[in-house]
Amino acid sequence: MIQLSKNYSLPERQEEPIPIKVVGVGSAGSNALDRVLLDGMDKNDLIAVNTDVQSLVSSVAARKVQLGRECTRGLGTGGDPELGYQAAIESADELRQSIAGVRMIFICAGLGGGTGSGAAPIVAQLAREAGSLVIAFATLPFSFEGKRRAAQAQDALARLNEVANAVICFENDRMGDMVAPKAGIHQAFGVADMTISQSVRSIVNLIQRPGLIRIGFDDLFAALRTQNGRCLFGFGESDSDNRAHDALTQALKNPLMDKGRMLSEAAHVLVQVAGGPGMTLSEVEILMRELGKHVRDHTQIVFGTAVDGKMGNRLAVTIISSLASEDSNAPQSTPPIPEPFLAPPPAALEQIEPPPKIDPPSVAAATYGAAGVQPEPEVVPQAERSPDDSIPFEQPQPVAAEAPQPLPMPSIRKPAPRLIPPKKKPVIEKESKPPQEKYVHAKQEMMQFEPITRGRFEKSEPTIVEGQDLDVPTFLRKNIKVK
Amino acid sequence: MASGDLIVGLEIGTSKICVVVGETRPDGTLKILGVGQAPSRGVRKGEIVDFETAMKCVHEAVVDAEQKSDVMIRSVYVGVAGGHIQGFNNRGCVMLPEDRDEIDDQDVDDVKVNAREVSIPAQNAFLHSIIQHYHVDGQDGVLNPVGMLGQKLEADFHIIHGVRTRIQNTIRCVKELPLEVEDVVFGALASAQVVLTQHQKNLGALVVDIGGGTTDYILYVDGAVKQSGVLAIGGDHITNDISMGLRIPMARAEKLKIDEGGCVLGNCLPGETILLKDDSGFAGKEIERETLNTIIHLRLRETFELLKRTVEEEPFINYVGAGIFITGGCSLLSGIDHLAGEIFEMPAHVTHAQTLAGLTSAVENPQFATAIGLLKYAQAVQIDRPRGGITRIFGRLFNRMR
DSSP: OHHHHHHHHHHHHHOOOOOEEEEEEHHHHHHHHHHHHHTTOOGGGEEEEESOHHHHHTOOOSEEEEOOTTTTTTSOOTTOHHHHHHHHHHTHHHHHHHTTTOSEEEEEEETTSSHHHHHHHHHHHHHHHTTOEEEEEEEEOOGGGOHHHHHHHHHHHHHHHHHSSEEEEEEHHHHHHHSOTTSOHHHHHHHHHHHHHHHHHHHHHHHHSOEEEOOOHHHHHHHTOOSSOEEEEEEEEEOSTTHHHHHHHHHHTSGGGTTTTGGGGOSEEEEEEEEOTTOOHHHHHHHHHHHHTTSOTTOEEEEEEEEOGGGTTOEEEEEEEEEOOSSOSTTTOSOOOOSTTOOOOHHHHHHHSHHHHHOTTSHHHHTTTHHHHSOOTTHHHHHHHOHHHHHHHHTTOHHHHHOSTTTHHHHHHTHHHHHHHHHHHHHHHHHHHHHHHHHHHHOOOOOOOSOOOOGGGTTSOOOEETTEETTSOHHHHTTOOOO | OOOSEEEEEEEEOSSEEEEEEEEEOTTSOEEEEEEEEEEOOSEETTEESOHHHHHHHHHHHHHHHHHHHTOOOOEEEEEEOOTTOEEEEEEEEEEOOTTOOBOOHHHHHHHHHHHTOSOOOTTEEEEEEEEEEEEETTEEEESOOTTOBOSEEEEEEEEEEEEHHHHHHHHHHHHTTTOEEEEEEEHHHHHHHHHSOHHHHHHOEEEEEEOSSOEEEEEEETTEEEEEEEESOOHHHHHHHHHHHHTOOHHHHHHHHHHHOBOOTTOSOTTOEEEEOOBTTBOOEEEEHHHHHHHHHHHHHHHHHHHHHHHTTSGGGGGOOSEEEEESGGGGSBTHHHHHHHHHTSOEEEOOOOSOEEOHHHHTOGGGHHHHHHHHHHHHHHHHSOSSOOOOOTTOOOTTOO
């Protein structure tokens, strides 16, 4: 028996973390890096990228890349995205070096300024070319910063959307809601950084934590699939008596969730529940049932759970989802890797390849390989059904032809956005509408047989004002149904 | 041990009995020495319905206060409430004799007696006659007429009265303990002493003390009491509504109200629930927060609307400049100030007793506003009175309370 349990836990222990890097672009990005470091990420995983040398010097990141030595000469861009773009192009080689061989890259940038807006898309592009997965965390400026900045930010966001695998976008205006009205402005910005850091951390944990029910990249992308849509993200952690409830409440309170109201419109919701060894099934059940009330019946919930000794008594919930923008996302879909920076990344590919062969349950299998090795019923049949869809994506990617490995990445990403919604939507309409109509018909006024009671005031002198006995509950007298 | 004069306020509330012990210091400040309380039983809507039980509870609270403040309590000021208590305004008038035109103390006393010569129901007794303003020969707004010249002295009084036997029940309950009753004070009047500043009284303010069984109100304009009364609706009604609406036991409903209750609608997450853990005799239950808030909201809205209609019978509410001050245990419900503000269309504040020395943490709880107010009231009365044991007759006048 002892042997069995040892064997059981072995594969998990041997797992080595996926190499990741967090890149902060611009000064907003490096602020976010400061926070990420404070929250317990390794210094060596951080890369600060900026045009402004002063800001770069004060950054905590172990690796720093100065952009545009020639064109900005160590100064900032003065809010000009064009300059930021040129600076990034100038330093493209250095950037490429710094991110080489990394499986997963998080880019933090504050959009609206020069460096963030101009350089972040380039960094994302270079990373994609190097074969990494790119998740961008972008903050949009406060609306009081002016329309010009907002427009620049939207431009940059659109470009990021084109190149990055997923973009999680934080609106600073919403962050303001989280801060007490009297709190200082630094706190408002602090909250924005904190939220970014939380997101980075929880996505890293999501991918890296040994999962009982594992969530892989494919699930993550399915949840984040929309283009130009709004990303919903929530994270909550609690160690109270009622921790399942508290953690979920906290997650729903995240400003990106709008108190959970937006969840009701999402088509995919990814939930990961992580806790210490003391996490019970009933806790998870309570939590999921409660979450179920915030989403519609047809919403697909991708559920993952993980036990991590480091969590101790705490229980953490991560909710990730996205809302489609009004215009259908079909025409834009997957970002083809743009031409100008084509640089075959053989090193990166070889690193990726071995794990699936050696150790099936390892990270790569669960992430990239998941679609291929352990075919999920959804992904595979979809890919078969829509061969014409997947062709255009492979074509613009010459790299794909050389090595088998990069293929699954786009193909995982593609089917998710395309296939699931069209499949689901007709079903929704069929399923949800008729029962609604039925309900309307079935609804019937209930006749009250019980005499109206006065509860605990039964024996005391009635309070009769204006002909009404006020001891009878108001909702009964006004005939308002409360349940 | 207390070094100055000891004053004790006792409030027999519907949900709890609380005793506040304070001392007046030589410099005129009031220091709170201790607060004793006990859950109340045998009291409904501010009135004693089970004499024996209520007496035991009062005893418990007094003993608690004695222990905490380390003093012996001999006499108390008692706060009363109950739906039978009413207030109205009356004007008294005396003509000076022809051969004299300087108003003296005797004339002022006469005018008070005169003002009380109004018909209140036979079974009722006066609780307070509170001077608003004097008029000398038609001159308005005289505060102290003694020494002025004039022929005709008039005085506006606000008179608060209630059913004699019911008030006596409360007094008897205390006297049986035995404790001496120094005075009987209308609850909201006491609360107003510590909740409002003189400036707010001058600006005009409505104090609403929502306790367990009753909602007491008192309205000040120009520094004088203009309206007062009691609605026999309180926190108990909310608890009862919750208990019936959600079908949970009263004790659970009470706890749920205190821990989670709020009265603003549309402010919670869709489908947000509160989990009631199971307990012996009670299977756990999940409750939608919006349902809970709806029940509370409906009851409080109705209470405020009723209160508004009541105070609007007279024009004084229009002269209220400082707004509404909500106190009492129910004021702890979140969002109650928004609701009151919305209904009365004026600023509403949740307040507690202000500016006292000693146990400030006790002061900051709106549940104690009445009991602490009793101390302040007693202090104000004692300044006017020679020290020593004059036997207090029930229904005595206290003209300086303003």
